[in-house]
Amino acid sequence: MSSGYRTTKDQEDGEEDRLLTVVEAAHFLGLAPGSVYHLVSQKRIPVVKLSARCIRFSRNALLKWLEEMSQAAE
DSSP: OOOSOOOHHHHHTTOTTSEEOHHHHHHHHTOOHHHHHHHHHTTOSOOEEEETTEEEEEHHHHHHHHHHHOOOOO
16 A cells, blocks of 8 residues: 655656655755745745645756756856
8 A cells, every 4th residue: 555655766767747745845955844835935936736725846847946046156
Protein backbone atom coordinates (compact mmCIF):
# COMPACT_ATOMS: atom_id res chain seq x y z
CA MET A 1 0.00 0.00 0.00
CA SER A 2 1.33 3.43 -0.92
CA SER A 3 1.59 6.17 1.69
CA GLY A 4 0.87 8.86 -0.89
CA TYR A 5 4.23 10.49 -0.27
CA ARG A 6 6.64 10.22 -3.14
CA THR A 7 10.37 9.98 -2.75
CA THR A 8 13.35 11.09 -4.80
CA LYS A 9 13.32 7.61 -6.39
CA ASP A 10 9.85 8.37 -7.78
CA GLN A 11 11.24 11.54 -9.35
CA GLU A 12 13.98 9.50 -10.98
CA ASP A 13 11.28 7.23 -12.42
CA GLY A 14 9.87 10.04 -14.60
CA GLU A 15 7.71 12.00 -12.18
CA GLU A 16 10.00 15.01 -12.06
CA ASP A 17 7.25 17.55 -12.87
CA ARG A 18 4.50 16.34 -10.58
CA LEU A 19 2.86 18.90 -8.33
CA LEU A 20 4.55 19.43 -4.97
CA THR A 21 2.84 20.21 -1.67
CA VAL A 22 3.95 23.20 0.39
CA VAL A 23 6.11 20.97 2.59
CA GLU A 24 7.69 19.26 -0.44
CA ALA A 25 8.30 22.61 -2.16
CA ALA A 26 9.83 24.02 1.02
CA HIS A 27 12.14 21.02 1.28
CA PHE A 28 13.04 21.32 -2.42
CA LEU A 29 13.86 25.04 -2.01
CA GLY A 30 15.59 24.66 1.35
CA LEU A 31 13.06 26.91 3.08
CA ALA A 32 10.61 26.61 5.94
CA PRO A 33 6.98 25.99 4.91
CA GLY A 34 6.05 29.33 6.48
CA SER A 35 8.51 31.08 4.16
CA VAL A 36 6.89 29.43 1.16
CA TYR A 37 3.44 30.60 2.32
CA HIS A 38 4.89 34.10 2.74
CA LEU A 39 6.27 34.08 -0.83
CA VAL A 40 2.87 32.90 -2.10
CA SER A 41 1.07 35.71 -0.25
CA GLN A 42 3.45 38.22 -1.84
CA LYS A 43 2.92 36.62 -5.28
CA ARG A 44 6.68 36.14 -5.63
CA ILE A 45 6.68 32.40 -6.38
CA PRO A 46 4.89 30.39 -9.10
CA VAL A 47 1.94 28.54 -7.61
CA VAL A 48 -0.93 26.34 -8.83
CA LYS A 49 -4.16 27.16 -6.99
CA LEU A 50 -6.39 24.11 -7.06
CA SER A 51 -8.96 25.76 -4.80
CA ALA A 52 -9.16 28.62 -2.32
CA ARG A 53 -7.38 26.49 0.30
CA CYS A 54 -5.31 24.07 -1.79
CA ILE A 55 -2.07 25.11 -3.50
CA ARG A 56 0.63 23.10 -5.24
CA PHE A 57 3.90 23.86 -6.99
CA SER A 58 5.28 22.62 -10.31
CA ARG A 59 8.85 21.40 -9.83
CA ASN A 60 9.82 22.68 -13.30
CA ALA A 61 8.27 26.09 -12.61
CA LEU A 62 10.23 26.29 -9.35
CA LEU A 63 13.47 25.40 -11.17
CA LYS A 64 12.79 28.13 -13.75
CA TRP A 65 11.94 30.60 -10.98
CA LEU A 66 15.22 29.79 -9.20
CA GLU A 67 17.14 30.39 -12.44
CA GLU A 68 15.43 33.76 -12.88
CA MET A 69 16.19 34.70 -9.27
CA SER A 70 19.86 33.75 -9.61
CA GLN A 71 22.32 36.35 -10.78
CA ALA A 72 25.51 35.52 -12.61
CA ALA A 73 28.76 36.51 -10.93
CA GLU A 74 30.42 39.52 -12.54
